[in-house]
Amino acid sequence: MQPAPAMPKSWRVDNKxxxxxxxxxxxxxxxxxxxxxxxxxxxxxxVYGCDIGCSLLSWDLFNLDTVQTHHGRTTPVMTGMKxxxxxxxxxxxxxxxxxxxxxxxxxxxxxxxxxxITVIVAxxxxxxxxxxxxxxxxxxxxxxxxxxxxxDPGATGLPFQGAEMISAIAPDxxxxxxxxxxxxxQLTGFLKKAxxxxxxxxxFSLVEALSACPTNWRTDAxxxxxxxxxxxxxxxxxxxxxxxxxxxxxxxx
Amino acid sequence: MSxxxxxxxxxxxxxxxEVVAWAALAAGADIMYGYPITPQNEIMHYWSRxxxxxxxxxxxTEDELSAGFATAGGVMAGRKAFTATAGSGSVLMQEPLAMxxxxxxxxxxxxxxxxxxxxxxxxxxxQEVTLTTMGGNGEGMRVVYSTAGHQDLYDYTIKAFNLAWKxxxxxxxxxxxxxxxMREPLTIYDPEKRGITLLEPDPYVGREGEPGxxxxxxxxxxxxxxxxxxxxxxxxxxxxxEKISTEIAEYESMHTEEAELVIVAHGIxxxxxxxxxxxxREQGLRVGGFRPVTLRPxxxxxxxxxxxxxxxxxxxxxxYGQIARLLKEAAYGAACEIHTLFxxxxxxxxxxxxxxxxxxxx
Amino acid sequence: MPETTRMVLAGEGGQGVQxxxxxxxxxxNEEGRQALYIPNFGxxxxxxxxxxxxxxxxxxxxxPKFLKGDVVAALSDRAVQRTAPYAGPETTFIYDSAMExxxxxxxxxxxxxxxxxxxxxxxxxxxxxxxxxxxxxxxxGATGIIPLDRARAAIEKxxxxxxxxxxxxxxxxxxxxxxxxELGCGTEGVIN
Numbered sequence: 001m002q003p004a005p006a007m008p009k010s011w012r013v014d015n016k017x018x019x020x021x022x023x024x025x026x027x028x029x030x031x032x033x034x035x036x037x038x039x040x041x042x043x044x045x046x047v048y049g050c051d052i053g054c055s056l057l058s059w060d061l062f063n064l065d066t067v068q069t070h071h072g073r074t075t076p077v078m079t080g081m082k083x084x085x086x087x088x089x090x091x092x093x094x095x096x097x098x099x100x101x102x103x104x105x106x107x108x109x110x111x112x113x114x115x116x117i118t119v120i121v122a123x124x125x126x127x128x129x130x131x132x133x134x135x136x137x138x139x140x141x142x143x144x145x146x147x148x149x150x151x152d153p154g155a156t157g158l159p160f161q162g163a164e165m166i167s168a169i170a171p172d173x174x175x176x177x178x179x180x181x182x183x184x185x186q187l188t189g190f191l192k193k194a195x196x197x198x199x200x201x202x203x204f205s206l207v208e209a210l211s212a213c214p215t216n217w218r219t220d221a222x223x224x225x226x227x228x229x230x231x232x233x234x235x236x237x238x239x240x241x242x243x244x245x246x247x248x249x250x251x252x253x
Numbered sequence: 254m255s256x257x258x259x260x261x262x263x264x265x266x267x268x269x270x271e272v273v274a275w276a277a278l279a280a281g282a283d284i285m286y287g288y289p290i291t292p293q294n295e296i297m298h299y300w301s302r303x304x305x306x307x308x309x310x311x312x313x314t315e316d317e318l319s320a321g322f323a324t325a326g327g328v329m330a331g332r333k334a335f336t337a338t339a340g341s342g343s344v345l346m347q348e349p350l351a352m353x354x355x356x357x358x359x360x361x362x363x364x365x366x367x368x369x370x371x372x373x374x375x376x377x378x379x380q381e382v383t384l385t386t387m388g389g390n391g392e393g394m395r396v397v398y399s400t401a402g403h404q405d406l407y408d409y410t411i412k413a414f415n416l417a418w419k420x421x422x423x424x425x426x427x428x429x430x431x432x433x434x435m436r437e438p439l440t441i442y443d444p445e446k447r448g449i450t451l452l453e454p455d456p457y458v459g460r461e462g463e464p465g466x467x468x469x470x471x472x473x474x475x476x477x478x479x480x481x482x483x484x485x486x487x488x489x490x491x492x493x494x495e496k497i498s499t500e501i502a503e504y505e506s507m508h509t510e511e512a513e514l515v516i517v518a519h520g521i522x523x524x525x526x527x528x529x530x531x532x533x534r535e536q537g538l539r540v541g542g543f544r545p546v547t548l549r550p551x552x553x554x555x556x557x558x559x560x561x562x563x564x565x566x567x568x569x570x571x572x573y574g575q576i577a578r579l580l581k582e583a584a585y586g587a588a589c590e591i592h593t594l595f596x597x598x599x600x601x602x603x604x605x606x607x608x609x610x611x612x613x614x615x
Numbered sequence: 616m617p618e619t620t621r622m623v624l625a626g627e628g629g630q631g632v633q634x635x636x637x638x639x640x641x642x643x644n645e646e647g648r649q650a651l652y653i654p655n656f657g658x659x660x661x662x663x664x665x666x667x668x669x670x671x672x673x674x675x676x677x678x679p680k681f682l683k684g685d686v687v688a689a690l691s692d693r694a695v696q697r698t699a700p701y702a703g704p705e706t707t708f709i710y711d712s713a714m715e716x717x718x719x720x721x722x723x724x725x726x727x728x729x730x731x732x733x734x735x736x737x738x739x740x741x742x743x744x745x746x747x748x749x750x751x752x753x754x755x756g757a758t759g760i761i762p763l764d765r766a767r768a769a770i771e772k773x774x775x776x777x778x779x780x781x782x783x784x785x786x787x788x789x790x791x792x793x794x795x796x797e798l799g800c801g802t803e804g805v806i807n
Contacts, residue, residue, distance in 0.1 A: 080323025
């Protein structure tokens, strides 16, 4: 028998393995989040919100109070919760469709008001649960079910720079970073800093996490890795983009 | 430091929107989330002026979707949260309120109906009945009080908070632009001094202790994998709703016994009915009036009794048959003639109702 | 007086018709009577004809909407057109006599049609800004809808904060009101 892989303390053990597809990035991001919560010792203060899309499969993943909401609406639900009970630590977890398309007005509103919540956007360049449609984050030339001949930037635009946009509009006190499942230690660090930003009451925090969807990408392990590290990295720079008290930082790979 | 809220029982003269803000304070509401839309704006205006004085909060959100979902977040955190909207704002609000239905959230929503569809007028209508009672992709598991003036707005807003937290169905106070903007006298009071116990809100999330160690995690979802799983969940809610229906349904009736014709209307239109019934009876006509106060659930047994013992009813509304549809369902199979006076998007004066009654009874 | 008095007041935005209605409603409420006041409101914040609907009664008031007013007052020529449909055979219709070209729009079948030189009096004896006070006085004079002291108290409540800063305004408004009452009492108008 192989020893079970280490699971964050804030995860529920009783209902594992989790429900994500093999190779999915969500499990990795949420493991980093679990570790961040463990290290900050905030399990009894966190309320975790997840969206529609594959993120909803995490509604019973943690040993955390959890609310699963509608597509893109986790941001306002957690905003409402935080405003009502400021002592709670509110996390809104969603995909790029929820965060950057249908719920983008909520993300913008929350960032502009510097709501003291933490939003995590898993960016896998398409809508996964609905079967692989084009998202704002789809790369030029990338084939999806609704751009079967490849995304044409002339017709449908360029990959949406969500983290950069939020960084540009959020007031000082906000924290914005982009990590990746290909660099887990860095991602855990960003998530910790984002949560710390909320704990310290500085303001809004957003962490975008580059993620993988081999099911809809129809990629094997090697190509999946290459897509994240090469294709996606060409458009989405990893690094801290906005840090409270500092000038807007330049993302560095 | 916030002041202690003291509401002395007294007669006041104010607009309906101001009444709602005071009623929410009296009901112990903690926080309002809102987005501007006429004719409900002054609820936010008064609340945002009053709230900080009493240690309460207000958040203006980026749209009605957000206001509705933030209200859901507020109640889940265990705070008495509410919102107010109208017209196309009500349309957007259906998404969060459908979630509130599914997750049995005690949201309180005040709707001040304006003309529809689309932007229409900012003034008045009764065209948001279907939306408020049955909006959303569900079965209408909600409680809707239709008010007929300022005393009602005060009484039923207080009641709405208590009912929402007692039964955990999204609860609505359905007013309209006339009630929102008009001024008339009413008596405000401290509900506790009148023997009305205000329920303490109970949090869904964020209780004491570490989930998984001190207590199980509180986990709420609105998504289900299997048809059967959903069916069981829905039937359980539907049974709960049906069980409380007779207990919470409210109505008002006048001279319905031995009436030849009963005029049925809800909300502010019933005030014109009261006036018309008085005038017609003075002229010797055997006319009565019936008003469902709860539009959801309807006072179905009383409607049944009414139509079984009557030859004619006249349904009057500032919409084209929205309350009539609900009534017809409750009256299905009765031999009673159903006459109508529908004036979508405009107010109805007593004289118009009297003319219609005379025409029917001619 | 019928048991419920229904009034329609209309004028240009800024002429102060809503203030008149609010003050009359407030005064009636303070008297312990029932009052229901509703402004018309549209999508425009400014401009257009402003209309106020007011009902005062000793009993509970029915619908805020009514078909004919017992008293209809027009403060501008456009308001004459706008309010004429609310005048019926029992209506007292009051308008400012300085308006020109409104003869054709005046209600033909109203019980009483009353021109009042409110603007002229306001301009000559006071200030054009108190036109609405003169008109309100005329209304009270013609109908006896509320006692003068209640009207004064309601004006004080509504504008007290302004009078604090400029006490002469109090006197100006009260005198305009009283002068208006004289006009209202003294004008018979055309009785149909």
